[in-house]
Amino acid sequence: MRKKLKLFLKQCRRILTIATKPDGEEYISYSKIIAIGVLLLGAFGFVLYFIFYFLPL
Numbered sequence: 001m002r003k004k005l006k007l008f009l010k011q012c013r014r015i016l017t018i019a020t021k022p023d024g025e026e027y028i029s030y031s032k033i034i035a036i037g038v039l040l041l042g043a044f045g046f047v048l049y050f051i052f053y054f055l056p057l
Contacts, residue, residue, distance in 0.1 A: 022030065
């Protein structure tokens with residue numbers, strides 16, 4: 001159990017040393033990609049809503 005915890009903490013430390021804070025340009029590009037994804041999912045849900053709303057079940 002102790003070895004697993006030690007290994008886990010070592011991996012966490014490695015990740016934190018490798019990870020970097022995104023710069024402004026990278027942040028903007030991530031935001032655009034996320035916004036496009038949200039819009040696509042919203043449009044898909046909207047289309048499904050209309051299909052099931054107008055279909056007689």
